[in-house]
Amino acid sequence: MASFERIIRLAFSACALLLLVMAAPASAQQVNPTASAVKEQQLLQELNRIQGRVSIPDQRSGVLEQPQGREWREFRNVTLRWVGGIAILGMIAIIVIFYLTVGMVRLQAGRSGRTIVRFNMFERFVHWMTASCFIVLAISGLNITFGRPLLLPLIGFEAFSEWSQWAKYAHNYLSFPFTIGVVLIFLMWIGGNIPNKVDVDWARRGGGLIGHDHPPAYRFNAGQKMIYWIVVIGGGLVAITGYALMFPFYMTGIEAMQMAQIVHSIVAVLFVAAMIGHIYIGTIGMEGAFEAMGSGEVDVNWAREHHSLWLDEEKARTGPNDGRPQPATAAAE
Amino acid sequence: MARMKFLCDADRCIECNACVTACKNEHEVPWGINRRRVVTINDGKPGERSISMACMHCTDAPCAAVCPVNCFYTTADGVVLHSKDLCIGCGYCFYACPFGAPQYPKVGNFGSRGKMDKCTYCAGGPEADGSKEEYEKYGANRLAEGKLPLCAEMCSTKSLLAGDGEIIAQIYKERVMKRGYGSGAWGWKTAYRETIES
Numbered sequence: 001m002a003s004f005e006r007i008i009r010l011a012f013s014a015c016a017l018l019l020l021v022m023a024a025p026a027s028a029q030q031v032n033p034t035a036s037a038v039k040e041q042q043l044l045q046e047l048n049r050i051q052g053r054v055s056i057p058d059q060r061s062g063v064l065e066q067p068q069g070r071e072w073r074e075f076r077n078v079t080l081r082w083v084g085g086i087a088i089l090g091m092i093a094i095i096v097i098f099y100l101t102v103g104m105v106r107l108q109a110g111r112s113g114r115t116i117v118r119f120n121m122f123e124r125f126v127h128w129m130t131a132s133c134f135i136v137l138a139i140s141g142l143n144i145t146f147g148r149p150l151l152l153p154l155i156g157f158e159a160f161s162e163w164s165q166w167a168k169y170a171h172n173y174l175s176f177p178f179t180i181g182v183v184l185i186f187l188m189w190i191g192g193n194i195p196n197k198v199d200v201d202w203a204r205r206g207g208g209l210i211g212h213d214h215p216p217a218y219r220f221n222a223g224q225k226m227i228y229w230i231v232v233i234g235g236g237l238v239a240i241t242g243y244a245l246m247f248p249f250y251m252t253g254i255e256a257m258q259m260a261q262i263v264h265s266i267v268a269v270l271f272v273a274a275m276i277g278h279i280y281i282g283t284i285g286m287e288g289a290f291e292a293m294g295s296g297e298v299d300v301n302w303a304r305e306h307h308s309l310w311l312d313e314e315k316a317r318t319g320p321n322d323g324r325p326q327p328a329t330a331a332a333e
Numbered sequence: 334m335a336r337m338k339f340l341c342d343a344d345r346c347i348e349c350n351a352c353v354t355a356c357k358n359e360h361e362v363p364w365g366i367n368r369r370r371v372v373t374i375n376d377g378k379p380g381e382r383s384i385s386m387a388c389m390h391c392t393d394a395p396c397a398a399v400c401p402v403n404c405f406y407t408t409a410d411g412v413v414l415h416s417k418d419l420c421i422g423c424g425y426c427f428y429a430c431p432f433g434a435p436q437y438p439k440v441g442n443f444g445s446r447g448k449m450d451k452c453t454y455c456a457g458g459p460e461a462d463g464s465k466e467e468y469e470k471y472g473a474n475r476l477a478e479g480k481l482p483l484c485a486e487m488c489s490t491k492s493l494l495a496g497d498g499e500i501i502a503q504i505y506k507e508r509v510m511k512r513g514y515g516s517g518a519w520g521w522k523t524a525y526r527e528t529i530e531s
Contacts, residue, residue, distance in 0.1 A: 052372040
């Protein structure tokens, strides 16, 4: 027993001696308690952000530094303005050139005086609800990106802030009917918008936009299907990312919000460009097209030239003489 | 003119949170908003460091660059301030800020963002210095009274320094020289694109 105690004592003194020897050089110079301390630049290089613990209730403020906001700034102030500017002005330029060279796509056979129902009341309501929301969302959204360099110098700080504040409210609130519209569009027109073989031929013949070609199409041709999928996929993306930004931290942290803003704005400016093309073809770009979403009834000749297979289907379904006489005002044109 | 900056000497910060409390009290900052906070890195482990952080009043401030309504301005002292009359509460400055300084009261519908609030370097806002309107929107304007930000003034260990960038950098350098170590001026490289060589 005594020998065991002696061994322990010996071990202790050996340890103490060892410690003294080790501590001697350290005490000779100044102690550096930061030798093992975290280094800012090292942390930033490793994770590109510095995070810790905070004792206040707002745990999100535990992110001390996140310099990637700099890349987001570059995107928001430079990249997005270039992409958006080129996409939207480019689309307008293409349309102007197209209109001046080719002009309105006319009904080759003229009007027959008989019409056929293309979109019912509900379909038109959904279309115009989504469309009117889209226009307000697009203008208020473009204001956030382009308003400061373009509109602010013209109307001054106070007026621009007042307008932007209302635009923000409109953008937030109209997102809800817009999202409902996109969901309804997805559900009610999915049947006619699955790509098929006819679309390949239609696309190969350029949709008949140039010249007097009229490739056959069912209810929706390849171009319209493209618009449909742009609305469904683009609309879905802007809705999801938009709500992530509208309700900060409910779904995402700060990096994901930066990403959400990037996706939201890029998809949105491309969406706007696509819709400018859609509006052109639906109005001054093609004779007889607006009626489809206006009164809901199109001229039978229009249907024959642009949607021949759909017209055949409808005729087979309802009998050949279902075409209704057009109202006198339209027939007089 | 001076170029006002903050410098937190992390080797001195003891995470007492007095700066946080002083700030909240001095400016009557609303519930849920913290213009300043103390973040502890590697809490409870060797090498733990605490850093007091607020708006760093950056050079070429990212918040001002991305603001859609251009509501930010930099004073002659290099302090980055904003107008709550112009702010629309969009959240963009928060995405761009490297230090998480902008905060939004959840006063809008569905708890959406109200007008942004952040550290003013105790320099108020665009309203007349020391006016009631200025106090209600931005808090006290100590700078106009010739005083420095309260958080730094009352820091018990003098870890948090506020004042002209060159002067506080000099103070920090002398400290580092004397004690032989220093973990650097946290956030300076990100905020001012320069750091203090020590």
